[in-house]
Amino acid sequence: MDQQKAFDKPANTDVQEHLFRSVDDVAKRLKPEAPIQCIFPQPVRDQAQKFIALFPGRVLYAVKCNPGPEFLRHMYAAGIREFDVASLEEARLIKGLFPKGVTMHFMHPVKSREAIRLAYKMGIRTFSLDSAGELMKILEETKSAQDLTLLIRMAVSGNAAAYDLSGKFGAAPSSASDLLRHARKVAHKLGVCFHVGSQCMDPAAYSAAIARAADVIAKAKVKVDIIDVGGGFPATYPNMTPPALEDFIAAITDTAQPLTDSIGVTPGAELWCEPGRAMVAAGGSMLVRVTLRKGRRLYINDGTYGSLFDAGALNWRFPVRLVRPLSKSGKNSTAPNTRVPSDKLVPYTFYGPTCDNLDKMKGPFMLPEDTQEGDWIEIGMLGAYGATMQTRFNGFHSTVVATVWPELNAVSAPRPAVGRPNLRVVRNAPAVQPALPAPQAMAEPAPELSADGHTAAPVIDLK
Ligand SMILES: Cc1ncc(COP(=O)(O)O)c(C=O)c1O
Numbered sequence: 001m002d003q004q005k006a007f008d009k010p011a012n013t014d015v016q017e018h019l020f021r022s023v024d025d026v027a028k029r030l031k032p033e034a035p036i037q038c039i040f041p042q043p044v045r046d047q048a049q050k051f052i053a054l055f056p057g058r059v060l061y062a063v064k065c066n067p068g069p070e071f072l073r074h075m076y077a078a079g080i081r082e083f084d085v086a087s088l089e090e091a092r093l094i095k096g097l098f099p100k101g102v103t104m105h106f107m108h109p110v111k112s113r114e115a116i117r118l119a120y121k122m123g124i125r126t127f128s129l130d131s132a133g134e135l136m137k138i139l140e141e142t143k144s145a146q147d148l149t150l151l152i153r154m155a156v157s158g159n160a161a162a163y164d165l166s167g168k169f170g171a172a173p174s175s176a177s178d179l180l181r182h183a184r185k186v187a188h189k190l191g192v193c194f195h196v197g198s199q200c201m202d203p204a205a206y207s208a209a210i211a212r213a214a215d216v217i218a219k220a221k222v223k224v225d226i227i228d229v230g231g232g233f234p235a236t237y238p239n240m241t242p243p244a245l246e247d248f249i250a251a252i253t254d255t256a257q258p259l260t261d262s263i264g265v266t267p268g269a270e271l272w273c274e275p276g277r278a279m280v281a282a283g284g285s286m287l288v289r290v291t292l293r294k295g296r297r298l299y300i301n302d303g304t305y306g307s308l309f310d311a312g313a314l315n316w317r318f319p320v321r322l323v324r325p326l327s328k329s330g331k332n333s334t335a336p337n338t339r340v341p342s343d344k345l346v347p348y349t350f351y352g353p354t355c356d357n358l359d360k361m362k363g364p365f366m367l368p369e370d371t372q373e374g375d376w377i378e379i380g381m382l383g384a385y386g387a388t389m390q391t392r393f394n395g396f397h398s399t400v401v402a403t404v405w406p407e408l409n410a411v412s413a414p415r416p417a418v419g420r421p422n423l424r425v426v427r428n429a430p431a432v433q434p435a436l437p438a439p440q441a442m443a444e445p446a447p448e449l450s451a452d453g454h455t456a457a458p459v460i461d462l463k
Helices: 003-008 021-029 041-054 067-080 088-097 113-122 133-139 173-186 203-220 245-260 279-281 309-313 439-443
Strands: 018-020 036-039 058-062 082-085 104-105 126-129 149-153 161-163 189-193 199-202 226-228 270-273 285-295 297-302 321-325 345-351 358-366 377-379 400-406
Touching: 018 021, 021 036, 021 149, 021 321, 021 400, 041 058, 041 067, 041 245, 067 088, 067 133, 067 279, 082 088, 082 113, 088 104, 104 113, 113 133, 126 133, 133 173, 149 173, 149 226, 173 189, 189 203, 189 270, 203 245, 226 245, 245 270, 309 358, 321 345, 321 358, 345 439
Parallel strands: 018 400, 036 400, 058 082, 058 270, 082 104, 104 126, 126 149, 149 189, 189 226, 226 270, 297 345
Antiparallel strands: 036 285, 161 199, 285 297, 285 377, 321 377, 345 358
16 A cells, blocks of 8 residues: 555544433443443533634644544534644544545644655645754655745743643744744744643743743744644643633733734734643543452552543542442442442542553542442543543553433534534434434434545444
């Protein structure tokens, strides 16, 4: 297979997907032995629409944060048409899902020559860079194309972020000015970009970064067309309640005004942002199961090498909730996994399924004192950097996705304004959930989302 053919091959989107009205329903009906990724379309769509409505510029979704095809389709349905891709694989995924009408931007500052060449052939015109070497590679591999949008990644402080990203990429101010001058001669459009770190808790970090960008631009004495404020917008986790998105956007708009105004250093520059975490964190959780309890240690079926990297490596505490579907006998049951759980919450540490020492999530995670082997636990806020971090270490891996969309129950609810879920229903499956919409109502494909056989819509199993 030649490179172009390999490149055209759609990314693997081979996951099993199911539709449910609650996470408890997932546990009750599937009784899953392996972890299940639950996705919540409504928060994903709402957050995408909020970003588009509030941000005074272009909103690029950072695919790396959650490349799940379902997430991407819901974002598309909500109006997202621009994607920040970090690799050819992500570019293939986006192209496979949305063959037309979307724009991709290659925002990884260090790319292989092959990736640059193939990305350009594929139609990608935006590339970020933070060094003269990378600029040279981009020019050579695109044969000095005249239609490039080049974004110079500047180093900025990551102090206000829970996850500092300042150590790896970003040109220091004087190099950034030099790069701007050089790139101006060859770029059709020129911009600066930065990343203030993921889960940035302070809007002032964006103001400081934009002020630094303004200095760099002033020193370079060139016209700049784009100010890309990157990702970093925060989500709410236990012990981490950030200011509202509106506050971040107000800080960005105010500080960028001299750059975006029609008069000024670089008149009429466009604002871009590349949110990942804030867009999807609330849109997903993992349903995991307790394999063994040893005192306050819970051995669960997901971990640091699975969807819980941040909980293990960074000691992040995610919200947790015991999921114990009650038996028909309900309260009167005496079997441990069908009794009403205790009201008393006690702290636990989680241990993942692999044999590795690092596969431990310190927490503490507060759960009922009678949590048992066989109970399920919903670990929330894992739509961002959750399932996407999974490895297959020790043979543990899960690709089952449960779509939890109770909002679809409301028959009178208005249909989403843009598009609809690209969901294919097993038509002859017994519809045991009368509250869900009639299969026919959901069976129409969204043609723009499924133009080729490879990206066939996921099956909704209504069994
Ligand atoms: C270039 C780039 N843009 C955007 C993002 C998304 O960041 P976040 O998830 O913090 O919004 C990242 C994350 O690493 C990134 O590297």
